[in-house]
Amino acid sequence: xxKKEVEKMTEVINxxxxxxxxxxxxxxxxxxxxxxxxxxxxxxxGRVGFYTPTMGQEAAQIGLSMALSKDDLLYEYxxxxxxxxxxGVPLEIVLNQVxxxxxxxxxxxxxxxxxxxxxxxxxxxxxxxxxNLPLAVGTAFAKVYRHEPGIVVASFGxxxxxxxxxHSAMNMAAVFNLPVLFFCENNGLAISLPVEKxxxxxxWKKAEAYGMAGFKADGNNMVEMxxxxxxxxxxxxxxxxxxxLEARCFRMGPHSTSDDPSKYESDIVQDGxxxxxxxxxxxxxxxxGLINDQLVDKVKNESIRIVNEKFDQQEKVPPPDPxxxxxxxxxxxxxxxxxxxxxxx
Amino acid sequence: MNMVQAxxxxxxxxxxxxxxxxxxGEDIGKDGGVFRVTDGLQGKYGQQxxxxxxxxxxxxxxxAIGMAVYGLKPVPEIQFQDFIYTAMDQIINQMAKMxxxxxxxxxxxxxxxxxYGGGIRGGLxxxxxxxxxxxxxxGLTVVTPSNPYDAKGLLSASLDLGDPVxxxxxxKLYRFQKMEVPENDYKVEIGKARxxxxxxxxxxxxxxxxxxTVLSAVEKNGVDADxxxxxxxxxxxxxxxxxxVKKTGRVMIVHEAPRTLGMGAEISAMISExxxxxxxxxxxxxxxxxxxxxxxxxxxxxxxxxRIMDAVDKLLKFR
Ligand SMILES: Cc1ncc(C[n+]2csc(CCOP(=O)(O)OP(=O)(O)O)c2C)c(N)n1
Ligand SMILES: [Mg+2]
Numbered sequence: 001x002x003k004k005e006v007e008k009m010t011e012v013i014n015x016x017x018x019x020x021x022x023x024x025x026x027x028x029x030x031x032x033x034x035x036x037x038x039x040x041x042x043x044x045x046g047r048v049g050f051y052t053p054t055m056g057q058e059a060a061q062i063g064l065s066m067a068l069s070k071d072d073l074l075y076e077y078x079x080x081x082x083x084x085x086x087x088g089v090p091l092e093i094v095l096n097q098v099x100x101x102x103x104x105x106x107x108x109x110x111x112x113x114x115x116x117x118x119x120x121x122x123x124x125x126x127x128x129x130x131x132n133l134p135l136a137v138g139t140a141f142a143k144v145y146r147h148e149p150g151i152v153v154a155s156f157g158x159x160x161x162x163x164x165x166x167h168s169a170m171n172m173a174a175v176f177n178l179p180v181l182f183f184c185e186n187n188g189l190a191i192s193l194p195v196e197k198x199x200x201x202x203x204w205k206k207a208e209a210y211g212m213a214g215f216k217a218d219g220n221n222m223v224e225m226x227x228x229x230x231x232x233x234x235x236x237x238x239x240x241x242x243x244x245l246e247a248r249c250f251r252m253g254p255h256s257t258s259d260d261p262s263k264y265e266s267d268i269v270q271d272g273x274x275x276x277x278x279x280x281x282x283x284x285x286x287x288x289g290l291i292n293d294q295l296v297d298k299v300k301n302e303s304i305r306i307v308n309e310k311f312d313q314q315e316k317v318p319p320p321d322p323x324x325x326x327x328x329x330x331x332x333x334x335x336x337x338x339x340x341x342x343x344x345x
Numbered sequence: 346m347n348m349v350q351a352x353x354x355x356x357x358x359x360x361x362x363x364x365x366x367x368x369x370g371e372d373i374g375k376d377g378g379v380f381r382v383t384d385g386l387q388g389k390y391g392q393q394x395x396x397x398x399x400x401x402x403x404x405x406x407x408x409a410i411g412m413a414v415y416g417l418k419p420v421p422e423i424q425f426q427d428f429i430y431t432a433m434d435q436i437i438n439q440m441a442k443m444x445x446x447x448x449x450x451x452x453x454x455x456x457x458x459x460x461y462g463g464g465i466r467g468g469l470x471x472x473x474x475x476x477x478x479x480x481x482x483x484g485l486t487v488v489t490p491s492n493p494y495d496a497k498g499l500l501s502a503s504l505d506l507g508d509p510v511x512x513x514x515x516x517k518l519y520r521f522q523k524m525e526v527p528e529n530d531y532k533v534e535i536g537k538a539r540x541x542x543x544x545x546x547x548x549x550x551x552x553x554x555x556x557x558t559v560l561s562a563v564e565k566n567g568v569d570a571d572x573x574x575x576x577x578x579x580x581x582x583x584x585x586x587x588x589x590v591k592k593t594g595r596v597m598i599v600h601e602a603p604r605t606l607g608m609g610a611e612i613s614a615m616i617s618e619x620x621x622x623x624x625x626x627x628x629x630x631x632x633x634x635x636x637x638x639x640x641x642x643x644x645x646x647x648x649x650x651x652r653i654m655d656a657v658d659k660l661l662k663f664r
Contacts, residue, residue, distance in 0.1 A: 049466050049640075100641035108641030111468035127470030128428050129400065162399035164431050190400050192376035198399050264375045322645045329636050336605065340634040344645065344652065 056252035059277035063225025071150030133169035159190020204246035219247030351493035370422030426461035441484030464517025468640030474602035491556035498533025626663035
């Protein structure tokens with residue numbers, strides 16, 4: 001066979017790989033949505049303490065995740081469960097964290113939604129927003145210094161773009177030409193503040209002022225999101241320096257289970273409506289001939305079965321031993337902590 | 346009314362009387378604050394006086410200081426005390442030092458409100474008790490009420506003080522208790538502690554969210570305790586503390602914040618320096634441990650009645 005024919009074969013294979021990538025992405029979107037609804041309902045029933053729903057941000061996160069590779073490292077934020085599921089983090093890890101139970105990787109220390117999954121390159125979530133961004137710059141430096149492959153992604157919301165942490169990190173990443181992808185999930189709200197009152201510019205445009213590439217993507221359509229995310233990732237991976245990728249998406253509900261959005265927002269995108277990213281993505285994939293309604297129903301039913309099963313299973317895991325409260329403050333436990341543990345337990 | 350309503354109505358009353366008072370913070374306007382403390386005030390006073398700011402604590406506090414040095418009386422809100430740290434540079438290096446740096450030519454009359462402490466299952470970052478950071482900074486006045494009546498009186502006094510006040514609101518007590526709160530403007534004096542209960546055999550010094558816990562423990566167990574609610578953490582009311590300590594000779598300090606360099610450390614040092622000859626027993630501390638604040642094990646972290654009573658028994662038995 002000549003060169004041309006071999007290339008043709010590669011093309012066919014690549015096409016197939018791309019198709020599977022899209023199907024996998026959509027599967028993760030459905031799974032994530034099912035999990036989200038389950039946790040929200042359980043919170044109302046008093047079975048879960050707190051949660052920050054991720055509904056409306058699935059396509060944005062998974063579209064980006066599709067463009068990433070295994071070596072890439074993520075400084076995720078509290079709404080990034082869809083991305084975590086897509087990168088293979090098992091449901092058990094998410095659920096154990098949500099329950100804060102004995103099997104939680106962080107020993108039930110953090111509020112729900114503040115996940116860590118180091119084995120999957122997720123670096124953990126502090127509540128003070130954007131505080132991870134400067135760390136992403138340092139980690140990118142370390143990765144380059146150690147000649148490791150992969151880029152560093154730091155995700156955050158539109159509101160977080162107002163913090164000093166954001167500005168310092170953007171500036172330093174550009175000055176040191178480091179492989180950081182700043183990923184802004186712009187859901188239009190920071191609790192009650194609309195993004196128009198948060199900043200006078202479009203967020204992706206801030207990139208230029210710092211001297212890095214800026215990208216804007218439709219985060220409601222996984223296919224479209226993936227296309228733009230791939231450009232941004234390629235840019236960062238090629239050594240051309242950091243980039244800022246802004247995905248427009250929705251927060252399809254309250255900020256958290258403690259929040260009542262009726263006071264400040266009248267236009268909440270409804271589950272299953274035309275603007276719902278699952279519906280938008282589903283239509284796009286249908287047009288590409290990758291899925292049909294029957295298949296989608298089947299996937300939805302299966303996701304409900306799996307989520308219910310895992311939820312009930314992990315809910316039974318007991319809380320952490322009180323003893324664990326005193327661990328991991330230091331590498332070597334201090335006498336003070338030892339003494340306090342003795343007094344309290 | 347509860348503490349949320351007391352603070353809300355005090356802000357309302359003061360804003361009506363003084364148009365130099367400006368509120369600013371995250372989600373305080375349209376949303377009325379995540380704890381609803383500023384509910385309805387933007388509707389009443391407009392967006393110029395109740396400002397929904399972008400998400401930057403540094404910006405909020407710095408902007409408030411800039412207002413305060415130029416004739417306004419801002420009341421910045423930090424949504425959770427845990428998120429104040431990017432603003433600490435502004436607080437420690439600007440707010441606290443302006444009067445000193447300018448020999449009194451420029452002052453910073455403002456009240457920084459922020460909810461603090463545990464009790465809502467907030468984990469590491471929605472539960473911190475960082476009062477020591479502020480108390481350790483010369484130039485700051487630090488106040489914390491434990492009930493609706495004091496909240497109103499202390500807030501009113503803070504607004505009239507003319508210096509920066511860190512007004513720490515124990516979020517656990519926001520809706521804990523309802524009580525009669527007078528409609529008129531009144532002040533609870535800054536720098537004065539309050540006797541939450543009179544007794545002769547032991548002095549328990551506490552403040553904020555621990556006040557009801559201490560009261561409930563001693564009352565249930567019939568302890569003849571003198572309970573001091575500090576209310577102002579800086580400057581401390583050494584007079585009230587002395588009188589009580591000299592009467593009982595047995596002292597313990599209870600707070601939620603970690604033990605090391607917590608309020609208890611300073612108070613016990615002051616007592617040892619000034620009146621050690623009156624003490625029949627060592628000064629004991631019942632505090633949060635020197636670990637971060639956990640989510641699921643919150644109940645083990647917070648000092649409870651049992652730990653308080655263990656310390657009381659130990660003190661009373663000490664010969
Ligand atoms: C430094 C800091 N200040 C305040 C908060 C309280 N808070 C939690 S989330 C949030 C809004 C964040 O909005 P955005 O960055 O747009 O993310 P989204 O929640 O919309 O995904 C605020 C103000 C916080 N977590 N951290
Ligand atoms: Mg947002």
